[in-house]
Amino acid sequence: MRELNLKPKSEAKNSSTRSRKSLASKKMYRLRLYVTGQTPRSASSLQNLKDVCDEYLAGRFELDVVDIYQQPELAREAQIIAAPTLIKMLPLPLRKLVGDLSNRKQVMIGLDIKDEKA
Amino acid sequence: MAQRNSSAHHDIPTLEKARTGIAGLDQISGGGLPKGRTTIVCGGPGCGKTMLGLEFLVRGATQFNEPGVLVAFEETPEEMARNVASLGFDLKDLAERKKLSLDFVYVEPSEIQETGEYDLEGLFIRLQHAVDSVGAKRVMLDTLEALFSGFSNPGILRAEIRRLFRWLKEKGLTSMVTAEKGEGTLTRHGLEEYVSDCVILLDHRITEQISTRRMRIVKYRGTKHGADEYPFLIDEHGMSLLPVTSMELQHKVSNQRVPTGVPDLDNMLERKGYFRGSSVLMTGAAGCGKTILAASFAEAACKRGERCLFIGFEESMDQITRNMKSVGINFEPWIKKGLLIHRAWRPTQYGMEMHLLRIHQLIEKYEPSNVIIDPITNLITASTEKDVHSMLMRLMDFLKEKGVTSVFTSLSNVGEIAESEVGISSLIDTWVLLRYTELFGKRHRGLFVLKARGMAHSTQLREMLITSQGIKLGPAAALLAYRDREREPQLDHQAALPKSVRSKGNRRTAALTRRSSRGAR
Numbered sequence: 305m306r307e308l309n310l311k312p313k314s315e316a317k318n319s320s321t322r323s324r325k326s327l328a329s330k331k332m333y334r335l336r337l338y339v340t341g342q343t344p345r346s347a348s349s350l351q352n353l354k355d356v357c358d359e360y361l362a363g364r365f366e367l368d369v370v371d372i373y374q375q376p377e378l379a380r381e382a383q384i385i386a387a388p389t390l391i392k393m394l395p396l397p398l399r400k401l402v403g404d405l406s407n408r409k410q411v412m413i414g415l416d417i418k419d420e421k422a
Numbered sequence: 423m424a425q426r427n428s429s430a431h432h433d434i435p436t437l438e439k440a441r442t443g444i445a446g447l448d449q450i451s452g453g454g455l456p457k458g459r460t461t462i463v464c465g466g467p468g469c470g471k472t473m474l475g476l477e478f479l480v481r482g483a484t485q486f487n488e489p490g491v492l493v494a495f496e497e498t499p500e501e502m503a504r505n506v507a508s509l510g511f512d513l514k515d516l517a518e519r520k521k522l523s524l525d526f527v528y529v530e531p532s533e534i535q536e537t538g539e540y541d542l543e544g545l546f547i548r549l550q551h552a553v554d555s556v557g558a559k560r561v562m563l564d565t566l567e568a569l570f571s572g573f574s575n576p577g578i579l580r581a582e583i584r585r586l587f588r589w590l591k592e593k594g595l596t597s598m599v600t601a602e603k604g605e606g607t608l609t610r611h612g613l614e615e616y617v618s619d620c621v622i623l624l625d626h627r628i629t630e631q632i633s634t635r636r637m638r639i640v641k642y643r644g645t646k647h648g649a650d651e652y653p654f655l656i657d658e659h660g661m662s663l664l665p666v667t668s669m670e671l672q673h674k675v676s677n678q679r680v681p682t683g684v685p686d687l688d689n690m691l692e693r694k695g696y697f698r699g700s701s702v703l704m705t706g707a708a709g710c711g712k713t714i715l716a717a718s719f720a721e722a723a724c725k726r727g728e729r730c731l732f733i734g735f736e737e738s739m740d741q742i743t744r745n746m747k748s749v750g751i752n753f754e755p756w757i758k759k760g761l762l763i764h765r766a767w768r769p770t771q772y773g774m775e776m777h778l779l780r781i782h783q784l785i786e787k788y789e790p791s792n793v794i795i796d797p798i799t800n801l802i803t804a805s806t807e808k809d810v811h812s813m814l815m816r817l818m819d820f821l822k823e824k825g826v827t828s829v830f831t832s833l834s835n836v837g838e839i840a841e842s843e844v845g846i847s848s849l850i851d852t853w854v855l856l857r858y859t860e861l862f863g864k865r866h867r868g869l870f871v872l873k874a875r876g877m878a879h880s881t882q883l884r885e886m887l888i889t890s891q892g893i894k895l896g897p898a899a900a901l902l903a904y905r906d907r908e909r910e911p912q913l914d915h916q917a918a919l920p921k922s923v924r925s926k927g928n929r930r931t932a933a934l935t936r937r938s939s940r941g942a943r
Contacts, residue, residue: 340543352538372544376551383528384544386573390537402573403538414535 333357333365333415334394340387341373345404349388352405360417392416437644440488440560440596443481444474445786446663450648451620451639458594460587460617464601464609465624470635470656471600473509474624475562476502477660478598480511483521488559488596491523491552495568499524509660523552529572536574542582546589553595561590561597567611587616608640619643625651634773637663653775657783664779664816675699680726680792680827683718686895687854690871690880696852697876698791699825701818703847705834706856710867711888712831713737715854716794717746717753718892719829723792724756731790733781734766735800742766750891763788769804774813777801781817785824793821797831798846814846851875856886869895 337353339346350369357365372379372387382391390401392415401414412418439453448454455461455478463471479490492513494502502524503513516522525548552558566583573579590597599617601609608614614621621640626633636651654663679694688695696702702719704712713736723730734742742764743753756762765784772780785793795817801810814830821828830846847853853872858865869886871879885896 338544340547345539345541349538372547376547379544380525380548380551384548385527385529385542385569386540386545387543387547388540389544398533399535400533401535401537403536403540406538407536410535410537414537 330364331395333361333392335365336368336370336382336391336393338370338372338379338382338384338387338389338391341371346371346388348406349390349404352408352411353390356405356408356411356415356417360412361415390414439645440482441486442478443485444477444661444663446652446654447637447661450652450663451642452645452647455596455598456619456642456645457596458591459619460590460597460599461620461622462599462601462609462614462617463622463624464603464614466603466626469624469626470654470661471624472497472502472564473506473656473661474622475564475598475600476506476511476513477509479522479560479562480506480513480516481660482560482596483516489521489523489556490560490562491525491549491556491558493525493527493549493552493561493563495527495529495563495565497564498526509656509658511660520556523556523558525549525552527568529568531572534572540578542569542579542586545582546586553593559594559596561595563597563599565600565602567601567609567613570611583613584616614641629773634775653773653779655776655779655783659783662779662783664775664782674825676825681722682715683720683722684715684893684895686884687715687869687871687893690882690884690895691852691874692877692879694877696827696874698827699822700827700851700875701821701849702827702829702852702854703832703850704829704854704856705832707858708833710856710858711886711893712833712856713742713796714746714749714751714888714893715856715869716796716829716831717742717749717751720762720792720794721746721751721753721756723827724759724761727761728791729761729763729788730756730792730794731784731788732762732764732794732796733784734764734796735769736766736797738766739764748890749888749893763790769800769802772804774801774805774809777804778813778817782820785820785826790826792827792829794829795831797833799833811846815849818846818849852879859883859885 335353335357337350339349353367357367370378372384378384386402388402388404390405392399392401395416399414399416401411403410405411438457439451439455440457441448441454442451463474465471476492479492482488482490492499492502497505499513499517506513513522513524517524527545527548549561553561566586569579569583570576599613601611601613603623604610604612608621608623618641620642623638623640625636625638627636628634635654635656637654638651639647639649652663654661676698678698679692679696680698681688681695682691704715706712717732720730720732732742737745739757743757746753753762753764757764763784767780769777781793781795798810798814801813805813818828830850850873852874855870855872857868859868860866867886867888868883870881870883873879882898884898887894887896
């Protein structure tokens with residue numbers, strides 16, 4: 305599975321290593337986004353996700369992006385039905401966020417992030 | 423009625439069909455499901471939708487070289503494999519041999535959070551992947567509507583399901599989609615609106631505590647199909663459907679004759695016996711020897727090396743074997759050799775359709791040349807006369823089509839020549855009537871051939887003697903009665919009887935004498 309992880313940005317890894325030191329008390333997020341090729345919806349879901357992560361999970365998330373057109377068997381393994389789907393693998397419980405992640409409120413609920421700024 | 427006969431006009435291209443291999447279904451659908459199109463199978467819980475779909479896939483893969491894809495939304499493939507293992511379907515083996523691809527689509531509403539626009543492309547990709555992996559020609563989606571529990575946006579779902587059906591059609595996949603029956607609609611979410619090629623409705627009804635599964639083709643675009651409800655059975659061989667057998671009387675007849683097992687009775691039937699493939703009815707009051715007469719026929723068949731199926735609604739195999747021994751008929755060696763197949767079950771065990779279906783199955787399985795059903799009158803206890811009549815009619819039709827010689831026994835009231843109780847006399851070729859003749863304080867068993875189509879049969883009323891060597895026929899019963907009176911004058915109670923009885927007795931004697939002298943040849 306590891307070789308299939310399509311890390312969109314190298315900084316994702318950097319930020320996660322950093323997070324373990326500085327934000328040990330905060331939970332680590334492992335996220336995997338399943339998209340269908342280069343469709344506008346795929347792109348917007350990735351953008352929306354990055355926005356949320358940068359704002360709330362800076363330095364404590366790992367994100368893989370899987371193109372299920374390329375890796376159909378992964379869609380089966382992860383029980384993907386809808387696209388795009390974001391799976392919050394950690395922290396538990398596992399949640400599936402279906403859709404282009406444009407509804408920020410639903411995304412926050414799905415990822416179990418509390419808006420401390422508000 | 424013309425509907426039932428799929429007369430194919432070969433000059434006009436008709437809808438291509440994909441055979442299901444399910445006994446009866448291909449008949450009523452005129453050759454199978456629409457090829458490359460989607461069929462919806464709907465019905466309430468437990469009516470056999472999944473079973474139908476699985477059999478469609480398994481038979482496609484094993485019999486018609488059409489690999490299949492099963493997308494299960496409600497049961498895991500492991501559960502399904504277990505469920506159908508009892509039918510002899512080995513899903514795991516088929517999957518290993520790349521004949522079947524199983525995918526379980528897990529929809530758990532509590533895990534799903536909707537966050538914006540989406541489609542069901544994930545499902546499409548998985549389906550495509552599964553289809554490619556085995557080169558599938560058939561697809562079954564069981565139960566697609568489970569999606570409605572996981573996703574809250576019905577607008578998206580409907581659009582996507584519509585796209586899915588279009589996709590299946592474009593790919594030329596013969597598909598089956600199962601759906602729960604809704605209130606007042608065929609499916610809960612109105613799937614039938616998207617697919618309009620073929621809709622099959624399954625039903626599981628209980629009448630008088632007897633359950634019957636039924637199938638109806640609600641719609642089949644571009645095809646003549648049976649419009650009735652057809653009963654079906656799910657057993658260790660899978661599903662079987664009982665279509666109305668050919669409504670035309672076209673079966674070929676045989677000129678061959680088969681002995682009755684009673685030489686004296688053969689003599690009454692042109693010294694040859696019954697016609698092969700004809701139906702024989704034996705009626706008579708309780709204890710007059712119907713079963714023995716039928717058993718004689720069975721034994722004779724086995725002695726000729728023919729297979730005989732004996733279906734009893736009254737006595738168990740052991741009981742009948744024991745009882746027949748007392749009259750010199752030994753079934754045991756024939757049972758051991760597999761020539762005599764005895765099956766007994768209670769008339770109340772099934773509805774009429776199920777009886778018929780079960781008999782069908784036994785006949786298909788053992789291919790007997792002779793079938794005995796003892797007695798048909800018992801069926802009345804489990805149903806109405808009308809149902810029994812229709813069942814027997816179809817059974818006889820089926821037997822004739824197969825060229826099977828059949829013997830039915832039927833209980834009737836003492837001395838009645840009237841219509842037999844289930845009103846099947848018109849369907850019967852040879853009718854042997856057994857009766858008691860009470861004369862002068864003694865009861866005689868009498869036998870006569872009421873009718874025998876296609877032969878110059880004797881019309882004598884003969885005395886039937888049940889001996890330890892089987893059935894023997896004595897001289898005409900009435901003559902015998904006279905002889906008895908002469909031999910045993912002390913038994914003549916005529917003088918002691920009231921006048922009315924005496925005269926009645928005389929009339930009967932006279933009638934019998936007339937009949938026997940007329941029939942003597």
